[in-house]
Amino acid sequence: MPTFEEYVGSSHDRFDEVLIDFLKIPSVSAASEHAGDMEAAAAWLQTFFEEIGFTVEIVRGEGHPIVIARSPKKDDRPTVLVYGHYDVQPPEPLELWTSPPFDPQVRDGAVYARGACDNKGQILTHMLSVRSMLETEGDLPVNVIFVVEGEEEIGSHLLEKYLDEHAGELACDYVVVSDSAQFGPGQPAITCGLRGIAYFELRLRGAKRDLHSGTFGGGVTNPANVLVEMLASMRNPDGSVAVPGFYDDVIPLLDEERKQFASLPFDEQAYFAELDVNGATGEEGYTILERRWARPSYDVNGLDSGYQGEGAKTVIPNTAVAKFSFRLVP
Amino acid sequence: MPTFEEYVGSSHDRFDEVLIDFLKIPSVSAASEHAGDMEAAAAWLQTFFEEIGFTVEIVRGEGHPIVIARSPKKDDRPTVLVYGHYDVQPPEPLELWTSPPFDPQVRDGAVYARGACDNKGQILTHMLSVRSMLETEGDLPVNVIFVVEGEEEIGSHLLEKYLDEHAGELACDYVVVSDSAQFGPGQPAITCGLRGIAYFELRLRGAKRDLHSGTFGGGVTNPANVLVEMLASMRNPDGSVAVPGFYDDVIPLLDEERKQFASLPFDEQAYFAELDVNGATGEEGYTILERRWARPSYDVNGLDSGYQGEGAKTVIPNTAVAKFSFRLVP
Structure with missing residues (x-):
C-alpha cells in the first residue's frame, strides 16, 4: 500500500x-x-x-x-x-x-x-x-x-x-x-478579504431618432457627448474617484499592511510585461498592489452608442449607454 | 402626345x-x-x-x-x-x-x-x-x-x-x-453653403486581454475611462470646442446674416417637440439656427467598448473605440 x-x-x-x-x-x-x-x-x-x-x-x-x-x-x-x-x-x-x-x-x-x-x-x-x-x-x-x-x-x-x-x-x-487565487505561479495565497462592487447602467436618450450631424450638430443635445462628460467627471486628475463622500467610510491602510504588501515579491515590470502594457495609471500615492487589494476603484465596463461599424457615419446618436462600477473596500 | x-x-x-x-x-x-x-x-x-x-x-x-x-x-x-x-x-x-x-x-x-x-x-x-x-x-x-x-x-x-x-x-x-434640404415641409430653400466635416476614429488599447475589475481595477489603465476623459476634454462648459486654435480661422457671423436668420419662421418649441426633447444644449451666445448653419460643432458619433449585453459583466475592456467629428465652417 x-x-x-x-x-x-x-x-x-x-x-x-x-x-x-x-x-x-x-x-x-x-x-x-x-x-x-x-x-x-x-x-x-x-x-x-x-x-x-x-x-x-x-x-x-x-x-x-x-x-x-x-x-x-x-x-x-x-x-x-x-x-x-x-x-x-x-x-x-x-x-x-x-x-x-x-x-x-x-x-x-x-x-x-x-x-x-x-x-x-x-x-x-x-x-x-x-x-x-x-x-x-x-x-x-x-x-x-x-x-x-x-x-x-x-x-x-x-x-x-x-x-x-x-x-x-x-x-x-x-x-x-477553494474559489480564490494564487499570488503567482508557485506562490499560494490566503485570501483574507475581497473587494465588493456597486455596478450601474446609465442610459441617456436625446432626440427620438438619430440625427445627421451636419444638419443638427451643435443645435441639439448629443447624449454621447453628455455621457462621456458624466463618466469623465467621476474621476479626478490624480486618479481618485470624484463622487462626493465616496471616501468617507474607507478605512485607511495601516502602515503595517503597507509594509507587508511592499515586502511581497511583486515585480511591477513583469506584471506590465505580462499584460503587454508600458505602465499603468491609477490613484496617486498607492502602489499597484495597494490599488488592487485595498483601495476602491472606478471602471467603465461598457460603452455603447451610435455607429460602431467600419468607416464613418456622421450620426448624432439618440441613445448612449454606459455600464460602470466601483470596487468597494471596508 | x-x-x-x-x-x-x-x-x-x-x-x-x-x-x-x-x-x-x-x-x-x-x-x-x-x-x-x-x-x-x-x-x-x-x-x-x-x-x-x-x-x-x-x-x-x-x-x-x-x-x-x-x-x-x-x-x-x-x-x-x-x-x-x-x-x-x-x-x-x-x-x-x-x-x-x-x-x-x-x-x-x-x-x-x-x-x-x-x-x-x-x-x-x-x-x-x-x-x-x-x-x-x-x-x-x-x-x-x-x-x-x-x-x-x-x-x-x-x-x-x-x-x-x-x-x-x-x-x-x-x-x-440635388443633395440638399428644404427649410421645412412646403418651404424650399436655396443652399448657399454647407458645413464641412473632419471625422476621426480613436482606438485605445489597454492590456492584451479583457481583465476582471475585482482583481485588476485601479491597478491598470482602463482604456474606456481614458477614452471618455479624452472625449470630454474637447468641449468647454459653455459648449464651445476646447481644441486649441479651433476657432482661429472661423469667420464671425455678420450682423446682417444674424438678422436674416432671426427673421425666418423658425419655431424653437415646435422644433424641440418634433425631436421629442425638452430643450437643447449648445454653444452659448448663438441661436439654434446659427449653431446649425454657421458655427462649428463637435459630436461624438459612436462609442464601442466592453460589455454591452444584458445585465452586468465586471470587465475592464482591453479596447475602447470612439468615432467623433467636427463640423467646420469658413
Whole structure:
C-alpha cells in the first residue's frame, strides 16, 4: 500500500482524467439552455461523493441544485466545510478560444477548458485529496462537509436562501473556500478579504431618432457627448474617484499592511510585461498592489452608442449607454 | 402626345416604381461587403442613362465608380451639370427600422428606405425630369451632364482626384446640386453653403486581454475611462470646442446674416417637440439656427467598448473605440 504522498505523487495523469471528465460538462449557469447540463454536473458530483462513502444531499429550489456531501460523522473530530461551485461563466466570445471551451486540452502541462481554474479544478483538488487519503489511509482526521453550489456565477440565490434556513446543518469548525487565487505561479495565497462592487447602467436618450450631424450638430443635445462628460467627471486628475463622500467610510491602510504588501515579491515590470502594457495609471500615492487589494476603484465596463461599424457615419446618436462600477473596500 | 406637365402629373406611381427599384440596391459605400452592390448601382444608372440616349462614362480608380452621363452635345445651348450620389449611409441599427432599409415601403404617400432622401430620391427627380421631357418634347433646352458618384458618404476621394485631373471635361454654365434640404415641409430653400466635416476614429488599447475589475481595477489603465476623459476634454462648459486654435480661422457671423436668420419662421418649441426633447444644449451666445448653419460643432458619433449585453459583466475592456467629428465652417 503506497503512502498518501506516494499515491498522490504518482496519480497526476489519473487526476487529470477526472478533471477533464468534469470539465466536459458545459455547466453554464447563466444560460437556460444548459439547465440539463447543470443537473448532469450535480449528478457527476453525487456519484463521486457516493463512491467515496459520503452521504449526499441535493438541495433543490428555485435555481440550480446545491450538492452537499458529508463524510461519516465522528464526534471526536473537528469539522471542516469545503466550499466550491460547479457552474462556469458563459464561454463567449468563442472565436477567442484556442481549443473549444468544453473539449479540455492539455498544453504545456496545463488543462485548458472553461471552468478549469474557476472553480472545477480547485474544488476537485480538495475532493481528490480526500479520496486519496481514504484510499491510502482508510480514514480522515476530520469530519468533512462539501458544499458545491451551481449559482456562484449568477448570485448564489439558492445558497443564500438555504443558509438562511439551514445554517445549523452546516455547523463546522473551519471553512475552506477553494474559489480564490494564487499570488503567482508557485506562490499560494490566503485570501483574507475581497473587494465588493456597486455596478450601474446609465442610459441617456436625446432626440427620438438619430440625427445627421451636419444638419443638427451643435443645435441639439448629443447624449454621447453628455455621457462621456458624466463618466469623465467621476474621476479626478490624480486618479481618485470624484463622487462626493465616496471616501468617507474607507478605512485607511495601516502602515503595517503597507509594509507587508511592499515586502511581497511583486515585480511591477513583469506584471506590465505580462499584460503587454508600458505602465499603468491609477490613484496617486498607492502602489499597484495597494490599488488592487485595498483601495476602491472606478471602471467603465461598457460603452455603447451610435455607429460602431467600419468607416464613418456622421450620426448624432439618440441613445448612449454606459455600464460602470466601483470596487468597494471596508 | 401629352404635354410635359400632363405626363409628369400622371406618372407619379411609375416614378415611384423606378425609385423603389433604385432603392433596393444596398449601395453602402462604407462597408466593403457591399462592393458588389456599388457596382450594381452604377450599372443601374448606366442603363437608365443609355436608355434615354445619353453617353455614359464610368470613371474608375481607387474607390467606388463615378457615373458621368452626357446628353448629345449641341453647341448653341448652355450646359447644366447635375451632381448627385448613389451611395447611402450604413443602415444600422437595423432594429430601429419600421420596415427593412432596402425593402422600400410606401406609407402615407412617402417612400421609406435607406437613401430615399439622401440622395437617390433627389437625383432621380432630375433624371426623371430629363427623361419625361425627352419622351414628351423629344429634346432638351440645355446640354446636361450628370455626375453621380459613389463616395459622397465617405469623403468623395475618387471624385476629388478626378476633378483635379479632368475638371475641363465637366465645363458647364450651371451646376445643380440635388443633395440638399428644404427649410421645412412646403418651404424650399436655396443652399448657399454647407458645413464641412473632419471625422476621426480613436482606438485605445489597454492590456492584451479583457481583465476582471475585482482583481485588476485601479491597478491598470482602463482604456474606456481614458477614452471618455479624452472625449470630454474637447468641449468647454459653455459648449464651445476646447481644441486649441479651433476657432482661429472661423469667420464671425455678420450682423446682417444674424438678422436674416432671426427673421425666418423658425419655431424653437415646435422644433424641440418634433425631436421629442425638452430643450437643447449648445454653444452659448448663438441661436439654434446659427449653431446649425454657421458655427462649428463637435459630436461624438459612436462609442464601442466592453460589455454591452444584458445585465452586468465586471470587465475592464482591453479596447475602447470612439468615432467623433467636427463640423467646420469658413
